Amino acid sequence: MTNAKTYPIIAVDGGGTRCRIALKRGQDTTVVETGSANVTSNFDGAVAEIEAGLNALAEHSAMSLPRLTAIPAYVGLAGVTGPAIAERLTQALPFDRVVVEDDRPAALRGALGAQDGFVAHCGTGSFIAAQIDGQRRIVGGWGPVLGDPASAQWVGRHALSYTLDAADGLAPNTGMAQHFLSTLGGTAGVVAFAASARPADFGALAPVVTDHAEAGDALAIALMGDAAGLLVRLLTKMGWTPGKTICLTGGIGPSYATHLPAQMQMDLKAPLGEPLSGALSLAREFSTEVTLERG
Known part of the structure; x- marks a missing residue:
């Protein structure tokens, strides 16, 4: 069984000013930044910013986009006001396995651990x-x-x-x-x-x-x-x-x-940390759940 603690993870932290996307593999973390990503203010624009970030992340990490989007991902975005828009975003994003929340839990986890x-x-x-x-x-x-x-x-x-x-x-x-x-x-x-x-x-x-x-x-x-x-x-x-x-x-x-x-x-x-570090922590939890489910 793959060690959940070392399995690659992706975290997205997006707000009204910028969107940051991180890939963590072992001890190495690659981060790219794009523009505003608030799904209530501009749903299509937010999705486009994430997709642009993923393309940049693929280039920086020397991974193909299909390999990248197969990695368990946690997405925390401003404007996710309830289950309906979270599900719509889940369907719009290219990830195979993803959990979508608003941007507040990641900020809380990052600050307090x-x-x-x-x-x-x-x-x-x-x-x-x-x-x-x-x-x-x-x-x-x-x-x-x-x-x-x-x-x-x-x-x-x-x-x-x-x-x-x-x-x-x-x-x-x-x-x-x-x-x-x-x-x-x-x-x-x-x-x-x-x-x-x-x-x-x-x-x-x-x-x-x-x-x-x-x-x-x-x-x-x-x-x-x-x-x-x-x-x-x-x-x-x-x-x-x-x-x-x-x-x-x-x-x-x-x-x-x-x-x-x-x-x-x-x-x-x-x-203790920033929202992106909180998003990475929540991504690790999600990755652990995925790994355990797969046995």
């Missing part, structure tokens, strides 16, 4: 997760229209709202507001940008906010504080109490560290 704790993941989208005694609970991740508080796109979108407030004299006209007004072409340009912007476009504005907040910009600090307050409320509702580990993950997640209450700051721990 097998340890207890909480994860506030804020990338282009966002979610809050808890892992206690081996049981996981995940809330949020419902996309930019109905959810994703404190995500990068949420911050970018609200930064423009705060900027318009500043232009109306309802908020201080700080450097952050002046930056957006000058780069986007005044209030009319801000409104025009927002009318056609995608979540990733709003998310691309978030670094401007975090940079200005670090420099002491009052409007940026207020925005980061408001976003951090949402995380505090959600983490508390999920059962966090002082002394329990919290990991801030995602592109903007770690930027909230200094905006959290003192006790939460004391409980912050660096994540």
Whole structure:
């Protein structure tokens, strides 16, 4: 029987900004990266990004595509909101043996491993997760229209709202507001940008906010504080109490560290790994199941 621990595995971690595909063979891991892969926002586009990544992976690993797609695969993608879309994606992908989930379990596994704790993941989208005694609970991740508080796109979108407030004299006209007004072409340009912007476009504005907040910009600090307050409320509702580990993950997640209450700051721990390492761990579990089934 093939040793499940050494059997090759493939892991896919895809979100609103990028998609990463990894092949692990023994101690060697090959990773390729493609573009946005959110199956709710653009199903066909997400499938195309994975297929492009697999072709690149085949080239980098010197394996044929049929050999590659025969390897057990774990796919965690943004926008997998339920069984129906998971099954549709399973049928659309070229893998012979694959398990499809949304991107949250991989991020949770990557951050905590097998340890207890909480994860506030804020990338282009966002979610809050808890892992206690081996049981996981995940809330949020419902996309930019109905959810994703404190995500990068949420911050970018609200930064423009705060900027318009500043232009109306309802908020201080700080450097952050002046930056957006000058780069986007005044209030009319801000409104025009927002009318056609995608979540990733709003998310691309978030670094401007975090940079200005670090420099002491009052409007940026207020925005980061408001976003951090949402995380505090959600983490508390999920059962966090002082002394329990919290990991801030995602592109903007770690930027909230200094905006959290003192006790939460004391409980912050660096994540053990990233979502892709979590996806590889889940791929290994799936590969073990496949190997055991085959005997």
